[in-house]
Amino acid sequence: MSDQLKSGDHVSSAERRFKVVKEIGSGGQGNVYLVTEEGHPYALKWYNQAASTPEQFQAIEVLIEKGAPNDLFVWPIALVEGLSKDNFGYVMPLIDSKRYTKLSHYFSGEVDAKRFEPIIDACIRMAHGFNELHLNGLCYRDISFGNLFVDFETGDVLICDNDNVTFDNLTEKEDIWGTQGFMAPEVVRGESPPSAQTDLFSLAVVLFRLLNKQHPLQGKKEYEIDIIDIEALTELYGTNPLFIYDPIDETNRPVKGKKDIAEAYWPYYPTFIKDRFIEAFTVGLQDPNHRVRESIWIKDLSKLRASLMYCYACGAQVYYDKEKVAQMGHCPKCQQALQTLPPRLKVGETILMLNHDTTLFMNQIDGTKIMDYETPFARVEVHPKHPQVWGLRNLTEVTWQYALSDQSIKEVHKNGVLPIKDQLEVYFGTIVGNLRTGSNIPQK
Amino acid sequence: MTIEREGKMGNRDLHLFFLIDASDSMGYGGKVETLNNAIREAIPHIREIARDAEGCIKVHALSFSTGARWLVKNTDVRDFTWENITTKGVTDMGRGFEILAEKLSTDFQSERGYQPVMILLSDGLPTDDYEAGLKKLKATKWGSKAIRISIAIGSETDMDVLQDFIGDSFRGELKPLKAKNASELKNYIRWASTAASTASINPMKGMLPLPPAVEPEVDVEALDW
Numbered sequence: 001m002s003d004q005l006k007s008g009d010h011v012s013s014a015e016r017r018f019k020v021v022k023e024i025g026s027g028g029q030g031n032v033y034l035v036t037e038e039g040h041p042y043a044l045k046w047y048n049q050a051a052s053t054p055e056q057f058q059a060i061e062v063l064i065e066k067g068a069p070n071d072l073f074v075w076p077i078a079l080v081e082g083l084s085k086d087n088f089g090y091v092m093p094l095i096d097s098k099r100y101t102k103l104s105h106y107f108s109g110e111v112d113a114k115r116f117e118p119i120i121d122a123c124i125r126m127a128h129g130f131n132e133l134h135l136n137g138l139c140y141r142d143i144s145f146g147n148l149f150v151d152f153e154t155g156d157v158l159i160c161d162n163d164n165v166t167f168d169n170l171t172e173k174e175d176i177w178g179t180q181g182f183m184a185p186e187v188v189r190g191e192s193p194p195s196a197q198t199d200l201f202s203l204a205v206v207l208f209r210l211l212n213k214q215h216p217l218q219g220k221k222e223y224e225i226d227i228i229d230i231e232a233l234t235e236l237y238g239t240n241p242l243f244i245y246d247p248i249d250e251t252n253r254p255v256k257g258k259k260d261i262a263e264a265y266w267p268y269y270p271t272f273i274k275d276r277f278i279e280a281f282t283v284g285l286q287d288p289n290h291r292v293r294e295s296i297w298i299k300d301l302s303k304l305r306a307s308l309m310y311c312y313a314c315g316a317q318v319y320y321d322k323e324k325v326a327q328m329g330h331c332p333k334c335q336q337a338l339q340t341l342p343p344r345l346k347v348g349e350t351i352l353m354l355n356h357d358t359t360l361f362m363n364q365i366d367g368t369k370i371m372d373y374e375t376p377f378a379r380v381e382v383h384p385k386h387p388q389v390w391g392l393r394n395l396t397e398v399t400w401q402y403a404l405s406d407q408s409i410k411e412v413h414k415n416g417v418l419p420i421k422d423q424l425e426v427y428f429g430t431i432v433g434n435l436r437t438g439s440n441i442p443q444k
Numbered sequence: 445m446t447i448e449r450e451g452k453m454g455n456r457d458l459h460l461f462f463l464i465d466a467s468d469s470m471g472y473g474g475k476v477e478t479l480n481n482a483i484r485e486a487i488p489h490i491r492e493i494a495r496d497a498e499g500c501i502k503v504h505a506l507s508f509s510t511g512a513r514w515l516v517k518n519t520d521v522r523d524f525t526w527e528n529i530t531t532k533g534v535t536d537m538g539r540g541f542e543i544l545a546e547k548l549s550t551d552f553q554s555e556r557g558y559q560p561v562m563i564l565l566s567d568g569l570p571t572d573d574y575e576a577g578l579k580k581l582k583a584t585k586w587g588s589k590a591i592r593i594s595i596a597i598g599s600e601t602d603m604d605v606l607q608d609f610i611g612d613s614f615r616g617e618l619k620p621l622k623a624k625n626a627s628e629l630k631n632y633i634r635w636a637s638t639a640a641s642t643a644s645i646n647p648m649k650g651m652l653p654l655p656p657a658v659e660p661e662v663d664v665e666a667l668d669w
Contacts, residue, residue, distance in 0.1 A: 107498055110495070145496075218454075257452060259453070
């Protein structure tokens with residue numbers, strides 16, 4: 001057996017036997033093959049001899065025994081060998097490449113995202129996946145665009161290459177590695193091996209890039225490097241990293257007309273999410289103990305999802321910003337001033353947009369249920385005969401209550417519809433919400 | 445409607461240079477045919493790396509025999525096809541380095557990029573003053589920062605020349621590769637163009653993986669050189 005397998009070769013574990021169909025990828029540690037077992041397709045990662053170490057073998061064994069943290073992870077299912085003991089590999093589920101796009105391919109422009117919801121949902125799911133991994137005492141070590149797959153229609157996520165995963169207890173210098181642009185500064189500087197804390201930095205980079213396209217540390221400083229080598233990268237990401245939107249130091253801003261894609265996104269996000277990214281790439285850049293944790297991302301991203309509204313002039317998706325409601329500015333697509341707001345629901349300090357097609361989820365209403373981002377809470381519906389009448393369908397088991405002008409109490413049971421009326425106070429069980437429909441934004 | 449908006453990504457490209465010996469001796473024993481074939485086989489693998497990279501991989505190729513000439517200039521690997529090269533004349537390797545140095549000090553003045561990758565393929569001894577040409581190449585900014593790899597085709601090659609070309613590229617960790625048969629040559633060309641490209645895009649200390657081991661196999665292409 002050699003580093004390269006041929007079509008028709010077999011590899012097997014103690015109980016299972018797989019037939020090699022063809023090579024579907026390659027990397028530094030070996031190649032990936034399409035294999036089948038009784039006609040059922042799987043993926044096989046086959047290590048080259050240099051990577052076929054006893055330590056790697058044992059690491060995969062442990063992962064298989066431990067099992068996947070949740071179903072986002074494309075986890076090893078069988079350790080396999082060929083005829084000789086020189087090489088081995090592991091079998092894992094095959095990713096449906098018609099549905100899922102590797103993030104590196106998304107960033108080379110292979111697919112366009114049509115809406116923001118799938119992007120935000122993908123961000124939430126990634127944060128949740130890595131949160132579960134970390135709660136299991138593991139760390140991923142190499143969160144980067146090569147390992148993350150997204151369905152840009154649904155926001156579903158798959159996390160691949162899980163032979164990167166290890167117990168979160170690395171101490172050796174030789175464990176220091178990763179992907180440039182995703183490694184935390186202390187890893188780039190060679191001071192610390194990857195850990196759950198450094199994963200949090202890499203995750204913040206992925207989230208920032210999904211929402212803003214540009215790399216958070218690649219502004220003027222990166223643009224001015226002609227040939228980028230390891231010394232230049234160490235400076236850029238390790239010894240002197242500077243956020244492109246650092247609130248104090250403006251020397252690394254995007255370069256107008258040359259490297260400025262973030263300028264088309266960043267200024268249009270609500271203040272609360274910008275503040276969170278500023279935290280991630282200022283304090284979080286320097287101090288591994290002050291990185292933004294996954295649950296905070298999930299909370300903020302869920303709020304961001306509820307801030308989505310439309311530009312009524314061109315139909316583009318834009319964000320509502322409570323902090324800037326008196327000066328909403330213009331649409332980034334058509335440049336027209338934003339003048340019309342959809343109905344809103346205020347719960348506590350949060351204002352949720354009620355667009356004609358909005359679905360609200362449990363964690364957007366109930367702040368104590370952060371991880372409940374997939375349980376639908378309510379859906380906006382436009383009356384089929386009276387398009388000016390909108391309602392909120394109750395998708396929960398809890399009966400909602402509101403008072404009519406004569407002080408009588410009306411109830412909205414499961415699947416019932418609450419009419420959206422200005423100033424209406426609604427009791428979603430114990431949670432109180434207030435509806436607003438005044439639609440025009442005061443112009444400055 | 446998409447969420448895409450106007451702006452510049454400002455990505456950098458990876459420039460990949462093939463420097464190919466097209467002297468008479470390459471015409472014997474199927475060497476040049478294997479080389480043509482091996483480069484073609486490497487293309488889809490280079491494309492895969494380009495898909496994963498931000499920015500493009502741009503391919504350049506020159507051949508040297510009596511004199512030197514450009515075969516391919518600045519071609520996106522997605523559009524890159526390989527025309528068979530033909531062999532004739534002596535081994536003016538130094539001239540090859542010179543025309544590369546000239547290009548790097550003119551066309552590349554205001555270019556941004558990853559560390560360029562340069563792959564030298566030769567089966568023999570230079571017949572001109574290769575050292576003068578190499579000096580010019582290494583004196584250019586892009587030449588000095590390049591990851592330089594060399595592959596000897598067959599056993600007649602002057603390995604010192606190939607080692608000179610590599611120089612201190614990749615911190616002096618690299619040795620010339622010696623392809624003794626067709627499968628090794630294919631393997632090395634694929635490795636050099638892909639592993640070195642990956643190492644350029646994502647440089648790590650001491651992370652250039654070794655060329656893969658191949659099972660020695662007897663096949664019709666495995667000619668004895």
